[in-house]
Amino acid sequence: MAVSLVLIYHLWPARLTGGYVGVDVFFVISGYLMTAHLLARKPRTAGDLARFWARRIRRLLPASFLVLAATAVAARLVAPPTQWELIAKEIIASALYVQNWVLAGSAVDYLAADNAPSPVQHFWSLSLEEQFYLCWPLVILAVVWLAGIWRLAVGLVARCVIAAVIAGSLAVSVLATADDAGSAYFITPTRVWELAAGGLVATLAPLAATRLPRAAAALLAWGGMAAILAAGVTYTAATPFPGYTALLPVAGTALVILAGTEHRSSPTGVLGLKPVQWLGDVSYSVYLWHWPLIVLFPFATGADLRWWDKLAVLALTLVLAALTKVFVEDRFRSALPAGRLVPAYRFAAAGMAAVAVLGGAQLAEVNYRSQLAEQQLAAVEAGKDPCIGASALARGPGTCAPGQPERMVPEPALAKDDLPDAYKDGCWSYDDFTDRPVCTYGDGKTQLALVGNSHAGQWLPALQILADKHGWTITTYLVTRCNLTTAPLDFNNAERTRNCLDYGRWVMDQTKGGKYDLVVTSARQSVTVEGESWQSTEAPAVAGYKSYLAEWAAAGTKVLVIKDPPYPGTRISSIPDCLAAHPEDPSACSGTPRSWHWMDPLERAARELDAPGIGTVNLDKYFCAREVCPAVIGSVVAFRDGSHITATYARTLAPYLDGPLRAALADRPGSAADRSSQ
Structure with a gap:
């Protein structure tokens, strides 16, 4: 039996x-x-x-x-x-x-x-x-x-x-x-x-x-x-x-x-x-x-x-x-x-x-293949190909030749571990959210805070490039799964739910006011609001983010919310696994804006709040074109799992995040749509 x-x-x-x-x-x-x-x-x-x-x-x-x-x-x-x-x-x-x-x-x-x-x-x-x-x-x-x-x-x-x-x-x-x-x-x-x-x-x-x-x-x-x-x-x-x-x-x-x-x-x-x-x-x-x-x-x-x-x-x-x-x-x-x-x-x-x-x-074979893939990745990045990564979509259809399957970088096996530096540096609050590590990158006078869960942390590679370019310092407040909001999240554990709210309260106290020239944040809703189903969670989630953002705005803090990219996880649990299973046909792992859609209550809250100093940037056009969201963009594997972008692809997005960030820092007039187009 x-x-x-x-x-x-x-x-x-x-x-x-x-x-x-x-x-x-x-x-x-x-x-x-x-x-x-x-x-x-x-x-x-x-x-x-x-x-x-x-x-x-x-x-x-x-x-x-x-x-x-x-x-x-x-x-x-x-x-x-x-x-x-x-x-x-x-x-x-x-x-x-x-x-x-x-x-x-x-x-x-x-x-x-x-x-x-x-x-x-x-x-x-x-x-x-x-x-x-x-x-x-x-x-x-x-x-x-x-x-x-x-x-x-x-x-x-x-x-x-x-x-x-x-x-x-x-x-x-x-x-x-x-x-x-x-x-x-x-x-x-x-x-x-x-x-x-x-x-x-x-x-x-x-x-x-x-x-x-x-x-x-x-x-x-x-x-x-x-x-x-x-x-x-x-x-x-x-x-x-x-x-x-x-x-x-x-x-x-x-x-x-x-x-x-x-x-x-x-x-x-x-x-x-x-x-x-x-x-x-x-x-x-x-x-x-x-x-x-x-x-x-x-x-x-x-x-x-x-x-x-x-x-x-x-x-x-x-x-x-x-x-x-x-x-x-x-x-x-x-x-x-x-x-x-x-x-x-x-x-x-x-x-x-x-x-x-x-x-x-x-394991020895995996290690050998990884070393070869790392050499290939270094060679491609050193070549500064204008059609590598996000630039392939930015340059418009027909400008860049389709990438060859054998040229995928990082190689899918490496893409799974293509992480921002915040992971190896121990910059994350895990498990019960009581640890509160803070890390800094760069040593410039302009101070930026990167706050949120792993979908905020995935932007760190791009921010590091810009910090080196402009003389910025990036300070991270990163946490796994927990979202920075006043809405309690359902972790099936009352203590974790309370600790997540406490962590968000602590981050607000650390970042509001004039300590930072700009707060950059992003998030994926991977946990429902307490007492809600997935079908009903978006509205209370938006309300919780509005309340949180409003406190930043009331303190005079400049905030830029980066819209979360398309979410392959609605159809594909792991892009690298899919690419490894279809080495000759990366298109088998592609999606569409509709099939890869997922709610983004944080970005929606920022748009609807329309408060001074609160802006948004949407980089979806560097993930999808002509109603297709490729798994490999300009020969670069875009995702390291079913939702997070690879550090390599994040670095190729730095030029397209540059304008919106500088505009937010200068607080130049312009709508979210204006900032998104820069």
Whole structure:
């Protein structure tokens, strides 16, 4: 049942929105089987532990090493080069069983938010289980030791210790999920209680073996099944998870196991059917194979998964799982002698090393290609081609020849990391918005402040060029996702919502009045206003920006709002990935002003406010021409993901931002349209 939930969820997520709870069912079952085994063969010495871990190696590692190696080769052959580095790193992390911690770090890494899922992302749960398998026998060894000292039954001590583990881990899970559900989903402390819940069941007698009538035990088992299915059907990606919401599938699974009945009316009748039993036997290999196929299949076919593709993936998953069960899982279990420990541990070390070498070779290739691309980029920029970047559109249609696909700069793999200096300089307020770094660029007398979220920070490369040219100093007040407004934003966390407002209040206090000759700001609305949906958020967002801008205006602060460029993310999650997938046809990654449209309540608020000193500039004509918004403009890759422009393209926009900035500084008369045309 668990693997079925996961399969359906990954292939048809809209049909079973909470199918991810199948992993939680796995956890409970794993905890139950492992604890039952350890209590049946109580570990008393280091040798007992070594033999237990050797059995785990023989059971789990051969199939996982095979899938990781096959995925590494397949990804190199069909995945776009922009994803090779991510996949290689995650393959190494999976081979070392720390993938869950790597993904937890990515979940809180704003720059990784647009990364496509890797074909080994599902190894997070296997990594977590292996960490549990490593530590849990030590807990049971301690239980056996304590029971001997205290002269108590091992089962009683085990129940008390496991209950304490469940209570502590569940508390951590609830708190961590409330703070940051993205990272809490993957980390080990938030999940241990689920495996321990299965362990607790292993210390209890089955209900069917007590005085409880078997029919009643069967009814409880069906109640547990209903709880699992209810979570699978009603939970969604928006459900805070794991936390307290994981109690439903975990308790449901525990109840099914605890019922322990083979009554004809129990779920055992269904679970005992031969097809269900067969799927259970191959479930480990099914889980290993299904996700790499789902992720890599579209790269091989050149199209998103259609219904017939999904059926093909399902069929291929079952075939590969059956073959892996017979020729790898079963064969290696007998090929590695059960009575000897050294061969098992030698195999584990060799397998990890081999997969790590595969990943390392891929990283070496990525590094080599990156060095070549950097040389190409430097050569192109040094040539000062008048048709490079934004100038290709500025010079008008037909003036510049279309760029050749092989001349794309930065090369798509580099474009993903083509960032403003503010990132490497640590100039960002992240996570809870309590850090408030301030950075300066240039040392001129004219003082400019660059404030806003990452869509303000993306203009820094252009401003640096102008600062060097005119003798300006740029001071940055940059924050991730948080918008500078009086309207509270919905971060699904009251503290972050409050901290974002506080950060905006602080920036206002730092910049209003005469400290700066000009405040430059821009933003993308990536979070809804609190209490609003995306359909209703624009109006209150505009009102919040008007209130904020009005305070600047009342203090006599000059402000220039740069309209956010077109937003490819409405159609394409990553321009570099798209270009890497269509190396001979960059136009496949282009859009139109209509298809790439996104609200810009900050720019709209500035126009509607029409207050003294508040101006706007619209550079859309340097992104779109003749109703086409190219992904590559004048041979330069314009976007580093689905929304941010590359630092290279930003630098080519400096000449066209120059006039509006100098006009804003001089406060010359002129409408927003006048400034936009300069």
